Amino acid sequence: MRRIKKKDLVVVISGKDKGKKGEVLKVLPKENKIIVSKVNIVKKHCRPTQTDPGGIKEIEMPIHVCKVKLICPKCGQPTRVKFGFLADGKKVRICKKCGEMIL
Numbered sequence: 001m002r003r004i005k006k007k008d009l010v011v012v013i014s015g016k017d018k019g020k021k022g023e024v025l026k027v028l029p030k031e032n033k034i035i036v037s038k039v040n041i042v043k044k045h046c047r048p049t050q051t052d053p054g055g056i057k058e059i060e061m062p063i064h065v066c067k068v069k070l071i072c073p074k075c076g077q078p079t080r081v082k083f084g085f086l087a088d089g090k091k092v093r094i095c096k097k098c099g100e101m102i103l
């Protein structure tokens with residue numbers, strides 16, 4: 001169980017993109033990194049191909065999970081996550097700010 005999952009909304013708390021918000025597009029568990037939309041963008045020059053006109057493309061590079069905070073969908077605040085257990089033993093994420101479950 002990870003603190004950050006795909007489709008979470010996160011805010012960057014350090015680095016050049018500090019303060020930027022975005023959706024988690026991909027989680028890279030081995031590296032402890034995530035790819036967040038519009039965060040840590042690198043411009044790449046692409047050659048035109050038959051299917052692609054080429055030009056400059058913006059690509060999101062992975063950032064370390066410790067550089068972001070989850071934005072709680074319930075209270076809308078950047079928060080830390082703690083873990084709790086449901087009655088059936090299922091592990092869930094809980095917002096430290098409002099105490100609500102985050103699915």
Ligand SMILES: [Zn+2]
Pocket residue numbers: 072073074075076077079095096097098099100
């Ligand atoms: Zn909350």
